[in-house]
Structures are given as structure tokens and as C-alpha cells.
Amino acid sequence: MxxxxxxxxxxxxxxxxxxxxxxxxxxxxxxxxxxxxxxxxxxxxxxxxxGLFNSHTHAAMTLFRGYADDMPLQEWLEKKIWPAEAKLNEEVVYWASKLACIEMLKSGTTFFLDMYFFPQATARAVEETGIRACLSSAFFDFFSKDLLEVNLKRVEKELKELKNFRVLRAIAPHAVYTVSLEGLQRAMEIAERENIFVHFHLAETEKEVLEFKKKHGKGIVKALDEIGFLSPRLISAHCVWLEGSEIELMAKRGVNAVHCPASNMKLSVGKALNYPEMKKAGLNVLLGTDGAASNNSLDILREMKFSALLQKFYYGADLFKAVDAFRIATENASKAFGIKAGKLEVGxxxxxxxxxxxxxxxxxxxxxxxxxxxxxxxxxxxxxxxxxxxxxxxxxxxxxxxxxxxxxxxxxxxxxxxx
Ligand SMILES: [Zn+2]
Structure with a gap:
């Protein structure tokens, strides 16, 4: 007491x-x-x-803080991040996650949604530091059926292991440029069967959107809807390059969008999540820092400021107020994750x-x-x-x-x- x-x-x-x-x-x-x-x-x-919610991060990427800065997204991923991540092990993810948990707690975050390798190592860090979290088992398939089968086997095993910890669970197909539509569909099926969240990167860059359209002859959101991927259990990070009709469809399906302003600005994605349209459409917007490799901080107080500054810079001074920044870091996330936190209320x-x-x-x-x-x-x-x-x-x-x-x-x- x-x-x-x-x-x-x-x-x-x-x-x-x-x-x-x-x-x-x-x-x-x-x-x-x-x-x-x-x-x-x-x-x-x-x-x-x-307590504040960080609704999109890669906690163990504290390891890469200051390791690869000042590069655009694709080059940053392909030249620096992915080659280094190929060498990760459970021990390094555990200690890097622990550092992330402390950084988040000390800046007022009491819940985070994570996407990374070795989620069981992050789960240990979560339990030992006392923070609350939803952890994802993440995968790519790089459009290979064999790789998809191998990775989904690993995902099923990780999701089972995560049941032993005091965490919520999610499955995280990385993005449409790294996971096939079949991979995304299978991920949603697993999420429905297990009653867990789906954590995903969506429409982060113009290149992602244009290349998808060229390959499939339709927009990402329409294709995702056709495979039953749009759902209230979907937490999609970035959502920068979306059209008005896509925002409306996502709102109709109850999808959640995560604003990651510092990462978007640093990786120069060229646009800002369209909060005014999303608010009008009734799309639930959350706030995330993204990983410390692209931020380079996990301080959600700073992120609230970045969200307000980016929205004002892009859309106008009065369309996104301090109270909006506070709401996307509290109540909106509470609603998305079904957690009775984010408000000071009895019970x-x-x-x-x-x-x-x-x-x-x-x-x-x-x-x-x-x-x-x-x-x-x-x-x-x-x-x-x-x-x-x-x-x-x-x-x-x-x-x-x-x-x-x-x-x-x-x-x-x-x-x-x-x-
Ligand atoms: Zn991310």
C-alpha cells in the first residue's frame, strides 16, 4: 500500500x-x-x-546509439544496421534492453511496444526492471517461401516462450518491403488464433509506397485490406505516406497508427504523419520513439515535443496542441492496448x-x-x-x-x- x-x-x-x-x-x-x-x-x-506509453520502439537498439547517423533509411538499414544485426545474440539483446528499460522508466515511460530479435531476452529485462511491455516476435521473409516457413516456426516458439513472462504479446512482420503478402496474412492468422497484437512498419517512405504500387498494381492499404490485415489489433508505425482514402479505410477497420516524429525527421522520410486527417477520420494515433539507432533517445517527454513541433511545422500551429501530444502518449495508447492505465482514475x-x-x-x-x-x-x-x-x-x-x-x-x- x-x-x-x-x-x-x-x-x-x-x-x-x-x-x-x-x-x-x-x-x-x-x-x-x-x-x-x-x-x-x-x-x-x-x-x-x-505513466506514458512508448508505442513503437526497438529497445535493444540502444546498442546502436550513435553507431550509424546521418544516412537515409534504406542505406542506413542495408549498409549498417542489418549486417550488424545478423551478429546479434541473446546476451547482448538482454543487456541493451535492460539499458533501454531504465532509460524509458527514468523519463516517465511505464509501457512500451517493442519489435526486435530474441524477445525472450527483452522479456527478462522487462520483468527485472519492473516496466510494463508488449513484446513482439519479429520476422522477415524477403519474399522466400522457405524463409517464411523457417521464420514462422521460430515465431511460434518465441510466442510460446513469451507466455511465461508478465508481458503482452505481438507478432511483428517487419514491413511490406521485407515481408510477402502471404507472410503478412499468416501473421494476422497467428495473431487472431493467439489473440495478440500485430506490430508493423507502414508507409514510412515514398519509395516503399511507389515500389509496392509498381509491383502489385495497387496501393499498400488496399492490398492489406484484401488479405484481412487491417484490424484493431494492428499497431502500425510511421504511417507517413498515406492518402486520405487510405486513412479513412484504416480508421473504419480500427487500425492504430504510431507517430514517430524524431525518427521520421532524422531519417528524412520527407513528410509528416497526417494527424489532422487522421483525427477527422477517427483513426487512433499513438506516439513512439522508434529505436535508439534512429532517434537516438528513448525519452518520451522529448518525443511529445517533437510530435507537436513536426505537426505544427507541417500542418499549422493550432491543429495539434500540447494536449494532443499528451493524449497520443496516454489515453489513445491505453485504448489501443486495452490497458487500464493512462488516466488517473480510481480502479x-x-x-x-x-x-x-x-x-x-x-x-x-x-x-x-x-x-x-x-x-x-x-x-x-x-x-x-x-x-x-x-x-x-x-x-x-x-x-x-x-x-x-x-x-x-x-x-x-x-x-x-x-x-
Ligand atoms: Zn521501427
Whole structure:
């Protein structure tokens, strides 16, 4: 049982001072509550917000932070990332994921959706650090039937193993330029049978869209609809190069689109996800950092700012407000993943972040959400609670130094093996 006393929370756009009681893994009361709690947090000078969702990342790519910058997407993948990824092993993915989990927790993320190799190694990192996650078993088939069969066997095995961990599960066919339509269809069939999510990269570049059209004689979204791939269980990252009719069809099918502004800008994809059209069509938009190789940070507070800046730069100052940035990192993701977090409500999961209002970037505080989106950084994150447990306290994650040391040693060995 944890009692947070005299902390600020947002109610009807106003900051009020209140108490929050956490019992087991849920918020059990908000208001004038007193209780003989095992643990009392003095909330004076702190604001409580719901934990933030990072809805598209490749956690273990912290390994490649600063490894290959300043290149366009295809060259970056083919020359640097894929050759290095071919040498990955479970140990290096485990330590790199652990580093990612700490980075995310320390910047207020309490849930992430991941796509990477060796998801069972990331699952161990998730459980040991206390963050919440949906982990994917990822695959390519490079349009080979044999490779598809081999990889789907591995995927089935990984999905079974992931059942042993406290995580949600997804299957992740990488994208239309690396996976055949048959591969995508089979992935959706597995997802329906297992009742899990499908995690996918969609319409990230113009090249992807044009080449697909040339090969299939129709647009990606239409082809995906014909094979039954558009569904509410689909979480599709990027969604940059989409036409209005495609957005409408995706909204109709209940698909979720993930805005990854920093990665899109850094890899120079040439356009911005069309949030105004998506909002109008009722398409659920989420927020993701993408991996640390293309971001190079997993700080979701910064990502909220990037999302707002990119949308304003591309579509206008008033079509995407601070509150939209906050919503795509909280409520919208909660809806997509069916998790009762992302709101401060009695009966909802105790996934909370306590923000230190005495930090320079939080002052003055005319508008808490505006400060969080446009000004806050991870230094404002004081305490993080996930599933009713304190995982970051006074900005500190216990055991961080040791994890960083083990990560560095493993990474050094990995990169020495690459040359
Ligand atoms: Zn990605």
C-alpha cells in the first residue's frame, strides 16, 4: 500500500492538491484519503501524471546509439544496421534492453511496444526492471517461401516462450518491403488464433509506397485490406505516406497508427504523419520513439515535443496542441492496448509518474501539460510507479551503475566481433 500525500493532479484543467492511495497494483482512492500505509510519499512540490506509453520502439537498439547517423533509411538499414544485426545474440539483446528499460522508466515511460530479435531476452529485462511491455516476435521473409516457413516456426516458439513472462504479446512482420503478402496474412492468422497484437512498419517512405504500387498494381492499404490485415489489433508505425482514402479505410477497420516524429525527421522520410486527417477520420494515433539507432533517445517527454513541433511545422500551429501530444502518449495508447492505465482514475492501474515541479523547466506553471510537452525533460521525473511498485525514486533507478557496466562490457565485445 502506498499513499501519496498533498500532490498536485489535473482535474478539469486545474491543478488541485490531493492524496492518492495505491493498493496492490491499482489506484484505490483519490481525494481526502487517510490510511495507515506501508509507505507514504510526501507529494508537496510534485505533480502526479499517468505513466506514458512508448508505442513503437526497438529497445535493444540502444546498442546502436550513435553507431550509424546521418544516412537515409534504406542505406542506413542495408549498409549498417542489418549486417550488424545478423551478429546479434541473446546476451547482448538482454543487456541493451535492460539499458533501454531504465532509460524509458527514468523519463516517465511505464509501457512500451517493442519489435526486435530474441524477445525472450527483452522479456527478462522487462520483468527485472519492473516496466510494463508488449513484446513482439519479429520476422522477415524477403519474399522466400522457405524463409517464411523457417521464420514462422521460430515465431511460434518465441510466442510460446513469451507466455511465461508478465508481458503482452505481438507478432511483428517487419514491413511490406521485407515481408510477402502471404507472410503478412499468416501473421494476422497467428495473431487472431493467439489473440495478440500485430506490430508493423507502414508507409514510412515514398519509395516503399511507389515500389509496392509498381509491383502489385495497387496501393499498400488496399492490398492489406484484401488479405484481412487491417484490424484493431494492428499497431502500425510511421504511417507517413498515406492518402486520405487510405486513412479513412484504416480508421473504419480500427487500425492504430504510431507517430514517430524524431525518427521520421532524422531519417528524412520527407513528410509528416497526417494527424489532422487522421483525427477527422477517427483513426487512433499513438506516439513512439522508434529505436535508439534512429532517434537516438528513448525519452518520451522529448518525443511529445517533437510530435507537436513536426505537426505544427507541417500542418499549422493550432491543429495539434500540447494536449494532443499528451493524449497520443496516454489515453489513445491505453485504448489501443486495452490497458487500464493512462488516466488517473480510481480502479485503474497504478502506473504513475511524479513530476518535480521545482525544476527550472517546470516554472512558472501556467499550464502543466504545456510544460510537460514543450519544456520538461527526464530530469523532472522524480518517482515512477508501475503496477503499484516504485521503480524510480528521486530520479534514481536502483542498480543502474551495475547494469551500465555490464552493458558496456557486452557491447564492447559485440562490436569487437564486428570488425
Ligand atoms: Zn521501427
Amino acid at each position: 502506498i499513499l501519496i500525500e498533498n500532490a498536485k493532479v489535473l482535474r478539469n484543467d486545474k491543478l488541485i492538491s490531493t492524496n492518492i492511495l495505491i493498493e496492490e497494483n491499482k489506484i484505490s482512492a483519490i481525494g481526502d484519503v487517510k490510511s495507515k500505509s506501508d509507505y507514504v510519499i510526501d507529494g508537496r512540490g510534485l505533480a502526479v501524471i499517468p 485503474w492501474l497504478a502506473d504513475l509518474v511524479l513530476i518535480n515541479l521545482s525544476k527550472v523547466s517546470m516554472n512558472p506553471c501556467h499550464d502543466l501539460v504545456a510544460n510537460l510537452v514543450y519544456s520538461a525533460s527526464s530530469e523532472c521525473v522524480d518517482t515512477v510507479v508501475v503496477d503499484g511498485k516504485i521503480v524510480v525514486e528521486n530520479g534514481y533507478f536502483e542498480g543502474k551503475e551495475k547494469i551500465l557496466e555490464r552493458f558496456s562490457k557486452t557491447a564492447e565485445k559485440f562490436f569487437a566481433g564486428l570488425v
